[in-house]
Amino acid sequence: MALISTEDVSRLFGSVCAVDRVSVELNEGESVGLIGPNGAGKTTLLSLLTGSLKPTRGKITMDGIDVTMLPVFARVTAGIARAAQIPQTFNRLTVRENVLLPAYFGAQLSQHDAGVWVDEVLEMTDLFDRAGQQAASLGLLDRKRLELAKAVASKPRVLLLDEVAAGLTEPEIASIKEVVKRLQPGRVIIWVEHIPFALQGVCSRLLVMDKGAKLLDGPFDEVWASDVLQSTYMGM
Amino acid sequence: MIRTIEIVALVLGAIIAWLAAAYVDSGLQFLLCEVFLLFIMAQMWNLLAGYAGQVSFGQQMFVGLGAYGLCLMANNTGIPVWGVIVIVPVIVGLLSIPLGMVVFHLKHAYFAIGMWVAAEVVFQFVVKTPALGGSGGIVLRPGGEMMQGFPEQTVLPVSLFLSMALIVGLRVFLRSKLGLATLAVRDNEAAAEAAGVNIWRLHMILFTLTGAGTALAAALYYTTTLFVTPLDAFGAKWVVLMMFIVVVGGLGTLTGPVVGLALFIGIRELMTAAGYSGGQYWIVMGLLSTGVLLFLPQGLWPAFSNYVQSLRGKASS
Ligand SMILES: Nc1ncnc2c1ncn2[C@@H]1O[C@H](COP(=O)(O)OP(=O)(O)OP(=O)(O)O)[C@@H](O)[C@H]1O
Ligand SMILES: [Mg+2]
Numbered sequence: 001m002a003l004i005s006t007e008d009v010s011r012l013f014g015s016v017c018a019v020d021r022v023s024v025e026l027n028e029g030e031s032v033g034l035i036g037p038n039g040a041g042k043t044t045l046l047s048l049l050t051g052s053l054k055p056t057r058g059k060i061t062m063d064g065i066d067v068t069m070l071p072v073f074a075r076v077t078a079g080i081a082r083a084a085q086i087p088q089t090f091n092r093l094t095v096r097e098n099v100l101l102p103a104y105f106g107a108q109l110s111q112h113d114a115g116v117w118v119d120e121v122l123e124m125t126d127l128f129d130r131a132g133q134q135a136a137s138l139g140l141l142d143r144k145r146l147e148l149a150k151a152v153a154s155k156p157r158v159l160l161l162d163e164v165a166a167g168l169t170e171p172e173i174a175s176i177k178e179v180v181k182r183l184q185p186g187r188v189i190i191w192v193e194h195i196p197f198a199l200q201g202v203c204s205r206l207l208v209m210d211k212g213a214k215l216l217d218g219p220f221d222e223v224w225a226s227d228v229l230q231s232t233y234m235g236m
Numbered sequence: 237m238i239r240t241i242e243i244v245a246l247v248l249g250a251i252i253a254w255l256a257a258a259y260v261d262s263g264l265q266f267l268l269c270e271v272f273l274l275f276i277m278a279q280m281w282n283l284l285a286g287y288a289g290q291v292s293f294g295q296q297m298f299v300g301l302g303a304y305g306l307c308l309m310a311n312n313t314g315i316p317v318w319g320v321i322v323i324v325p326v327i328v329g330l331l332s333i334p335l336g337m338v339v340f341h342l343k344h345a346y347f348a349i350g351m352w353v354a355a356e357v358v359f360q361f362v363v364k365t366p367a368l369g370g371s372g373g374i375v376l377r378p379g380g381e382m383m384q385g386f387p388e389q390t391v392l393p394v395s396l397f398l399s400m401a402l403i404v405g406l407r408v409f410l411r412s413k414l415g416l417a418t419l420a421v422r423d424n425e426a427a428a429e430a431a432g433v434n435i436w437r438l439h440m441i442l443f444t445l446t447g448a449g450t451a452l453a454a455a456l457y458y459t460t461t462l463f464v465t466p467l468d469a470f471g472a473k474w475v476v477l478m479m480f481i482v483v484v485g486g487l488g489t490l491t492g493p494v495v496g497l498a499l500f501i502g503i504r505e506l507m508t509a510a511g512y513s514g515g516q517y518w519i520v521m522g523l524l525s526t527g528v529l530l531f532l533p534q535g536l537w538p539a540f541s542n543y544v545q546s547l548r549g550k551a552s553s
Contacts, residue, residue: 050430088427104416105417108432
């Protein structure tokens with residue numbers, strides 16, 4: 001059974017169809033790249049998965065159970081977490097406290113276990129040296145890392161990454177890729193990115209969205225090489 | 237959990253409370269009762285608005301409920317006044333649960349105004365109900381007798397100790413899991429929910445606790461005044477005071493309200509002593525809060541501590 005799936009989900013904003021009858025099934029251990037031009041509906045699709053937006057129609061299931069009406073916090077405890085496109089950090093809290101919160105509430109760890117786990121996450125995301133710093137004082141790279149760390153700290157089985165590599169240099173992207181690779185086993189990862197280099201070697205499957213609809217879905221290299229992709233996405 | 241310095245603070249609070257009861261003269265006792273009870277109310281509003289992000293213009297409702305709860309229960313049952321003061325906040329806290337279920341459908345400004353409307357509805361109900369004393373209010377007559385002794389001699393040490401205990405309690409709370417969630421909500425509510433925090437439940441807990449705390453302070457306050465009228469107990473002046481103290485001092489900080497309260501009492505007492513009549517000090521308060529909001533919108537205390545920090549930064553670099 002698929003770990004998470006959407007059945008014919010749509011989301012309208014007024015007359016704009018941000019997500020148009022998308023159906024996908026994702027299995028444990030699978031990492032999927034999600035690409036598409038600006039406004040294709042990628043972020044909206046992730047919001048439907050986290051529950052921060054409700055679908056206009058369609059259904060979302062996890063382990064075969066309908067979670068469409070589950071509120072955001074309950075989906076986090078059920079195992080869905082997202083690193084948002086615009087980092088959503090707690091600016092007056094320290095880096096460590098930022099990461100502790102999802103460990104307490106998302107992963108539902110005890111005070112002691114959360115402490116150990118948070119150290120591990122900070123180590124993994126290269127934030128250990130900044131643990132005591134206020135989140136407000138972080139630069140872009142560290143904010144992105146913190147956003148990723150927060151998502152990881154809730155121990156999600158479905159990890160949604162929204163442009164976590166955008167705006168970073170190649171070596172920085174390479175280090176984020178290493179982090180994501182370590183997170184792959186036992187999880188579903190959906191990674192939205194405009195830079196194909198980031199997804200290459202991490203995602204074995206590639207999904208392409210355009211104007212809200214799912215355009216292509218298949219093995220990474222196959223989809224990447226397809227004519228449809230070259231013509232619609234790359235504008236060639 | 238609780239730190240040594242906090243235990244020391246509690247013990248000191250108890251000692252000072254005991255000394256205050258014994259040595260402070262009775263005129264000053266009234267003023268100090270008001271100071272500490274206002275502090276508790278302001279800190280309650282601060283927790284709700286400054287930390288949990290639920291600005292309310294209707295907290296005077298809890299003052300009124302505390303005041304009326306005190307008089308009605310003390311006058312009509314055999315329960316001694318001090319027992320009533322403990323029971324009333326529990327009842328008010330329970331009442332605020334169904335109220336929260338309704339007003340939580342409103343967000344931000346709508347919540348603030350919704351609470352105001354709710355307070356007004358309760359006020360009108362009390363005014364129009366003869367059994368509650370109508371617009372004339374009721375006198376506190378425990379068990380039908382006049383109140384004996386000097387209640388302020390007990391209310392002062394109790395409210396002084398409670399203020400100290402509240403600071404310690406808030407510090408301990410903010411270090412707990414739920415406290416971390418509250419601090420996170422203060423910064424970014426949507427992100428806190430995305431971290432797995434049940435925001436609705438957190439809001440309900442804080443709404444209930446702050447309502448109960450406000451009612452407790454009110455019950456203590458009206459034990460010293462010995463009578464209550466709806467216009468006074470449900471008056472918007474209460475929430476204006478809470479907001480002034482918190483916003484001028486520093487919203488969402490524990491120390492800010494201390495600063496705000498000191499300013500309020502200081503200005504009021506100085507102006508009254510200088511012969512300015514009635515509510516004239518409110519003009520100064522209004523100007524002061526407008527100035528603070530324009531030039532130091534985060535409040536006096538955060539502005540001051542940032543300034544000190546920047547001085548230290550310069551000194552060390
Ligand atoms: N809250 C909203 N209200 C109204 N319209 C919205 C909202 N969120 C998204 N949209 C619209 O829905 C469409 C899809 O937006 P979405 O953010 O999902 O695209 P995206 O693929 O993530 O784009 P990008 O690559 O720029 O991040 C766009 O036309 C956008 O303007
Ligand atoms: Mg997007």
